[in-house]
Amino acid sequence: MSSTQLTSVADLPAVEDFITFDDFSRDFVEAARELRGREGTDFLRGPMNSLVVLRNKDARTLAANPALGNVPADIVLWMATEADLGSGPVTKPDPEQTEGYGRFLQNQVFTTNPPLHQPYRNLLVRQLMPRNILRFAPAAARLAQELVEECAGRDRTDFSREFAGRFVTRFWAEQLGLSSNQAAHVQHLMEEMSLTFLLTRTPEQSQRLFSAATIYMDVVGEAVQKAWSDGGNALLDDMAAELATIDMEGKPQDIGSLVASNFFDGFHTIGVAIENVVFRMLSDETAPEQVRADPALVTNAFYEGTRLDSPLMLSQRLTLQDVEYNGVLVPAGTPVVMMWASANRDPEVFDDPDSYRLTRPIQHGATFGGGAHLCPGRNVARMLTETAVTALTAPDVDIALAGDDHAWAAHTMMRQLTALPVTIRRVNR
Ligand code: HEM
DSSP: OOGGGOEEGGGSOBGGGTSOHHHHHHOHHHHHHHHHTSTTOSEEEEGGGEEEEOSHHHHHHHHTOTTEEEOOHHHHHHHHHTOOOSSSOOOOOOHHHHHHHHHHHHTOGGGOOTTTHHHHHHHHHHHTSHHHHGGGHHHHHHHHHHHHHHHHTSSOEEIIIIIIIHHHHHHHHHHHTOOHHHHHHHHHHHHHHGGGGBSSOOHHHHHHHHHHHHHHHHHHHHHHHHHHHHOOOHHHHHHHHHHHHOOOTTOOSSHHHHHHHHSHHHHTHHHHHHHHHHHHHHHSSSHHHHHHHOGGGHHHHHHHHHHHTOSBOOEEEEESSOEEETTEEEOTTOEEEEOHHHHTTOTTTSSSTTSOOTTOOOOOOOTTOOGGGOOTTHHHHHHHHHHHHHHHTSTTEEEEESOSOOOBOSSBSBOOBSOOEEEEEEOOO
């Protein structure tokens, strides 16, 4: 196609021609369903002349295009502190306040581009490949058992805090050399840092986010640094040795910053995945019994639960050069909003996409993104979720939803329930 026939992103229909920004960001799953149902919405113009990608095949094809890089840390920081998304005047925070948050972003693979991206990313990929995470499986199973025991002693369990969040923070604390007190502290900090996923924040919320990020970077960074210098932690030894072989500008200064910045999704997002998978399974009449009868179905529960309620509903990329795709010219420097949650409910790929089917064939999911940026944490996320679900569906355990009033947090990129009360009991079957 010649460039004269191309439509530039600036000339695409805008999201706001169909729904208000407020409705778009209130619930991205609902908004995407509404948009996919309208004519001419394959590609839309989003805030700041971004390209919004809704369909499974487009998300997968574009994710694999090397010209779609990561958004560099200074731009993410600018977006988080100064960008005006239409919620009124923006007060630029004092640089001292955002120093820790800036450090958090700066050291992430998520904000890195070539040439550093590949070697830095590989460091995580290698540690978290299926063969290597097997060494963590016994610790995960023990911690899940301990938590079932703790929760079975209570009338009601706040599943998010008292099971999922506790499980993942205790797990990573153990692997990364943090004490149990530090694990509890990090779990609290995760609740504050989840403000990072809000589309817009009040100055008070921004203040809480920045201060939690600074404390988090210091607490985790220092604990990891100490655990590494004390010796005897194979995971930290391997990562530090590989970090030393990377001779490029922009790499983290030490193993403490590397771990704190990149394992945030371990401490936080895996907990959300466990919550969503358990919520969907318990909301289905027959799924808990099916999984209990056939433990191989925990894998289906993981894929179907995270497909329907993908924890990270969207992420942004940035075009590193001009890209032409399906008649659209995406100029270099355009933010691309990859709507993973929408791709996961695309009717072209998934039959009756909004329904929960435990035995649905596993195919073309977008929960963990794609291409050269496919999430390095996906295997460990699956291992931890399956371990938790296995423990919760053991023959002598009964778990049920307590109440039927469930709501998704609004105006956030994270698909997360506002609360998930459950009952967990020991039973004789
Ligand atoms: C259920 C939990 C998780 C979900 C839903 C999730 C989701 C995602 C998604 C959607 C992407 C974007 C990929 C893209 O742009 O194509 C991504 C990238 C990434 N994730 Fe995860 N993630 C999870 C857990 C983890 C964990 C545990 C880690 C590390 C310990 C991790 C580290 C990363 C990194 C470093 C990237 C950037 C990769 C790159 O740019 O090359 N994630 N993740």
